[in-house]
Amino acid sequence: MTEPLPEHPLDLLYSETEEDLRAAVRALLTDRAGHQVLLDRIETESPYAPGLWKSLAADIGAAGLLVPEKLGGQGASHRETAVVLEELGRAVTPLPYLSSAVVATETLLDLADGSEAAAGLLAELAGGRTVAVLAVPLSTAPGAEFPLTGPVPAVADAPAADVFLVPRADGLYAVPAAEATVEPQTPLDLTRPLARVTASVGGTRLAGPDAARTAVRRGLLSGAGLLASEQLGLAEWCLEETVRYTRERHQFNRPVGSFQALKHRMAQLWLDLVGARAAARAAADALATGSPDAPLLVAVAQAYCSKTAVRAAEECVQLHGGIGMTWEHPAHLALKRAKSDQIALGATGRHQDAIAALVGLEPPL
Amino acid sequence: MTDAEELRARTRTLLEEHPPATTDRTDFLRARFDAGLAWVHYPVGLGGLDAPRALQSVVDAELAAAGAPDNDPRKIGIGLGMAAPTVLAHGSDEVKRRFLRPLWVGEEVWCQLFSEPGAGSDLAALATRAVRDGEDWVVDGQKVWTSSAHTARWAILIARTDPDAPKHRGITYFVCDMTDPGVEVRPLRQITGEAEFNEVFLTGVRIPDAHRLGEVGDGWRVAQTTLMNERVSIGGSRIPREGGMIGKAATTWRERPELRTHELHRRLLDHWVDAEVARLAGERLRQQLVAGRPGPEGSAMKLAFARLNQAISGLEVELLGDEGLLYGEWEMRRPNLVDFTGRDAGYRYLRSKGNSIEGGTSEVLLNIVAERVLGLPPEPRNDKDVAWKDLAR
Numbered sequence: 001m002t003e004p005l006p007e008h009p010l011d012l013l014y015s016e017t018e019e020d021l022r023a024a025v026r027a028l029l030t031d032r033a034g035h036q037v038l039l040d041r042i043e044t045e046s047p048y049a050p051g052l053w054k055s056l057a058a059d060i061g062a063a064g065l066l067v068p069e070k071l072g073g074q075g076a077s078h079r080e081t082a083v084v085l086e087e088l089g090r091a092v093t094p095l096p097y098l099s100s101a102v103v104a105t106e107t108l109l110d111l112a113d114g115s116e117a118a119a120g121l122l123a124e125l126a127g128g129r130t131v132a133v134l135a136v137p138l139s140t141a142p143g144a145e146f147p148l149t150g151p152v153p154a155v156a157d158a159p160a161a162d163v164f165l166v167p168r169a170d171g172l173y174a175v176p177a178a179e180a181t182v183e184p185q186t187p188l189d190l191t192r193p194l195a196r197v198t199a200s201v202g203g204t205r206l207a208g209p210d211a212a213r214t215a216v217r218r219g220l221l222s223g224a225g226l227l228a229s230e231q232l233g234l235a236e237w238c239l240e241e242t243v244r245y246t247r248e249r250h251q252f253n254r255p256v257g258s259f260q261a262l263k264h265r266m267a268q269l270w271l272d273l274v275g276a277r278a279a280a281r282a283a284a285d286a287l288a289t290g291s292p293d294a295p296l297l298v299a300v301a302q303a304y305c306s307k308t309a310v311r312a313a314e315e316c317v318q319l320h321g322g323i324g325m326t327w328e329h330p331a332h333l334a335l336k337r338a339k340s341d342q343i344a345l346g347a348t349g350r351h352q353d354a355i356a357a358l359v360g361l362e363p364p365l
Numbered sequence: 366m367t368d369a370e371e372l373r374a375r376t377r378t379l380l381e382e383h384p385p386a387t388t389d390r391t392d393f394l395r396a397r398f399d400a401g402l403a404w405v406h407y408p409v410g411l412g413g414l415d416a417p418r419a420l421q422s423v424v425d426a427e428l429a430a431a432g433a434p435d436n437d438p439r440k441i442g443i444g445l446g447m448a449a450p451t452v453l454a455h456g457s458d459e460v461k462r463r464f465l466r467p468l469w470v471g472e473e474v475w476c477q478l479f480s481e482p483g484a485g486s487d488l489a490a491l492a493t494r495a496v497r498d499g500e501d502w503v504v505d506g507q508k509v510w511t512s513s514a515h516t517a518r519w520a521i522l523i524a525r526t527d528p529d530a531p532k533h534r535g536i537t538y539f540v541c542d543m544t545d546p547g548v549e550v551r552p553l554r555q556i557t558g559e560a561e562f563n564e565v566f567l568t569g570v571r572i573p574d575a576h577r578l579g580e581v582g583d584g585w586r587v588a589q590t591t592l593m594n595e596r597v598s599i600g601g602s603r604i605p606r607e608g609g610m611i612g613k614a615a616t617t618w619r620e621r622p623e624l625r626t627h628e629l630h631r632r633l634l635d636h637w638v639d640a641e642v643a644r645l646a647g648e649r650l651r652q653q654l655v656a657g658r659p660g661p662e663g664s665a666m667k668l669a670f671a672r673l674n675q676a677i678s679g680l681e682v683e684l685l686g687d688e689g690l691l692y693g694e695w696e697m698r699r700p701n702l703v704d705f706t707g708r709d710a711g712y713r714y715l716r717s718k719g720n721s722i723e724g725g726t727s728e729v730l731l732n733i734v735a736e737r738v739l740g741l742p743p744e745p746r747n748d749k750d751v752a753w754k755d756l757a758r
């Protein structure tokens with residue numbers, strides 16, 4: 001037998017502070033971003049509610065969780081950020097949190113030491129005053145190659161961005177949205193707007209090519225790791241809602257939730273959620289402690305939580321019967337988010353390839 | 366209250382007074398039991414110190430570092446995992462003092478006489494009878510699938526004492542002496558070729574009333590203690606990354622590049638992820654227990670590992686190709702110890718089929734999760750208020 005692969009100690013539980021933060025975010029979203037509100041809003045031009053962003057980002061302070069206090073943030077960590085994302089996922093909230101408060105913020109954090117411009121922008125993001133978006137397709141995996149040339153398709157949350165972080169051949173640039181061309185695209189996930197962004201010239205240079213590559217990689221790695229928590233929250237809502245509904249809905253003179261075929265499907269889903277929670281917590285904790293295990297645990301969390309969220313949403317639609325196919329029931333919002341999350345920040349196969357390389361399970365010769 | 370420092374000090378005293386290098390193994394284990402360092406959360410005088418369960422790891426680490434012998438928990442798993450908690454919760458003081466020490470030390474192996482030909486998942490339907498005769502009970506019936514019956518000195522046994530009561534209410538729980546002349550153990554050869562379990566025939570077996578656990582007629586409730594502990598102990602052990610089945614398959618993959626195909630690569634990575642996630646979920650469960658917040662995840666672990674073990678061992682056989690067509694040996698053996706990951710891939714594949722049957726089938730566990738965790742409506746049933754003797758069989 002070969003030696004077991006190394007692993008690092010992890011704290012997989014939620015702290016009391018994290019639970020308090022969860023309660024605050026959940027109260028806000030229940031109050032202001034319930035599914036009915038959402039269903040009304042996706043009919044309008046933009047699903048975003050700027051007032052809600054201000055409450056979450058600035059009043060609760062959620063935008064600056066990853067940023068140290070001396071740089072204008074809350075000095076918390078990926079663990080707290082993950083809890084916010086669980087709640088945002090549970091409510092399928094349309095806010096640029098993952099793109100601005102996680103991916104762009106982490107990218108800038110990597111540069112804030114050497115670049116005053118980066119540090120200044122970071123403080124703006126942490127305070128929730130500015131929204132920044134990394135100008136890469138939503139599907140980009142950590143470790144992808146840059147630069148991209150020409151217009152960049154499927155940039156998530158682009159319509160809400162004040163600033164784009166643009167990777168170019170000679171480094172990373174901050175380009176004001178006013179100087180970029182943003183052409184909205186019709187997204188599968190109605191709660192995460194996409195646009196084609198052209199920002200090939202101008203802006204402020206934040207870093208040279210090497211530093212840019214490392215910084216973008218860090219941004220995407222944290223994004224992928226914490227996306228798992230969004231997927232977890234979403235899957236939890238789907239299961240809870242399905243259990244609630246099937247206990248009430250009667251057919252054949254019984255609650256449909258008393259049929260064993262359905263009970264087993266929901267029990268199996270619960271089982272997958274137990275795994276998803278452990279995987280998402282592991283990724284968040286490894287990112288928070290800067291563990292050398294982080295790239296592996298992020299890839300594991302993505303590979304696992306993506307498929308769990310999609311299955312949970314698909315089961316939610318199926319077990320609701322005809323109602324699950326209607327526009328007025330929120331199940332489709334979850335399904336659309338889950339399916340697009342599966343592609344976001346690296347599809348399952350990309351993460352599996354990363355795992356294979358990290359643990360030495362090489363592909364066929 | 367006993368803290369980590371005190372436990373460390375007690376462990377060092379034990380090691381000083383009974384140096385492992387020069388002390389007989391059994392003597393050392395007895396001394397450890399008497400020092401309260403066997404299972405620290407057990408009561409004083411019964412191998413423990415009434416300490417928090419989580420502190421056991423402090424003791425274990427000290428002892429491992431000193432090269433002290435252990436009691437081979439795998440060999441006495443049924444005693445440790447199922448008999449002991451039941452004896453502790455429901456036995457008289459005399460019974461606890463008589464049984465717990467040799468059980469823990471490993472001098473006496475235990476088995477579990479629960480399942481019967483007509484009562485598996487529906488365990489409460491059991492037909493083995495126990496009839497009161499003076500200070501004794503006389504037991505007649507047949508048990509089946511009894512692991513380790515051939516090495517066991519004692520058994521936990523449930524039997525029907527009131528056929529007129531509904532099935533859950535007429536059962537009583539006993540400790541049965543496996544050396545009683547009325548106990549006959551016949552090997553049952555299984556899918557792997559070996560016989561780790563048995564049929565057990567009970568004919569006029571005499572059990573003193575003092576060896577009854579719990580009240581007459583209350584055996585079903587007592588059995589719940591056993592069954593709950595069984596599930597936790599099956600899913601509860603800590604494993605390192607790539608521990609268990611996935612480690613075997615990954616090693617074969619690394620060492621045998623000529624066997625690799627693209628299709629198997631994808632499936633291997635799927636399983637690798639699932640195994641790592643199951644490991645993390647187990648770790649999270651343990652952290653919850655230590656923090657005093659046990660979750661319902663215990664039953665999830667057994668289900669997850671059964672599925673994983675079967676999928677991974679199946680993949681390993683395919684990976685091996687021509688070698689996967691072969692089997693180590695079919696010779697009938699009577700192992701003292703079940704080694705799930707031992708032997709060859711074919712053995713692992715076949716033995717893992719039992720993981721979703723033994724200790725409650727996966728289907729029954731899914732029912733339990735659906736009803737007790739998710740709160741879904743119970744299965745409709747027509748046997749609740751009918752006397753056991755009137756049920757269709």
Ligand SMILES: Cc1cc2nc3c(=O)[nH]c(=O)nc-3n(C[C@H](O)[C@H](O)[C@H](O)COP(=O)(O)OP(=O)(O)OC[C@H]3O[C@@H](n4cnc5c(N)ncnc54)[C@H](O)[C@@H]3O)c2cc1C
Nearest residue numbers: 477478479480485486510511512719722723724725726728
């Ligand atoms: C390797 C091994 C070791 C064992 N060791 C011991 C031991 O030491 N002591 C002991 O007492 N027993 C032991 N058992 C027995 C084990 O606990 C039983 O086999 C198990 O509880 C299933 O019972 P059964 O075999 O009668 O199957 P059945 O109960 O007859 O089940 C047949 C099938 O029906 C399904 N089924 C049954 N009820 C339901 C339901 N309500 N809903 C959905 N599906 C259902 C089952 O899942 C299974 O697929 C062992 C079994 C194995 C395989």
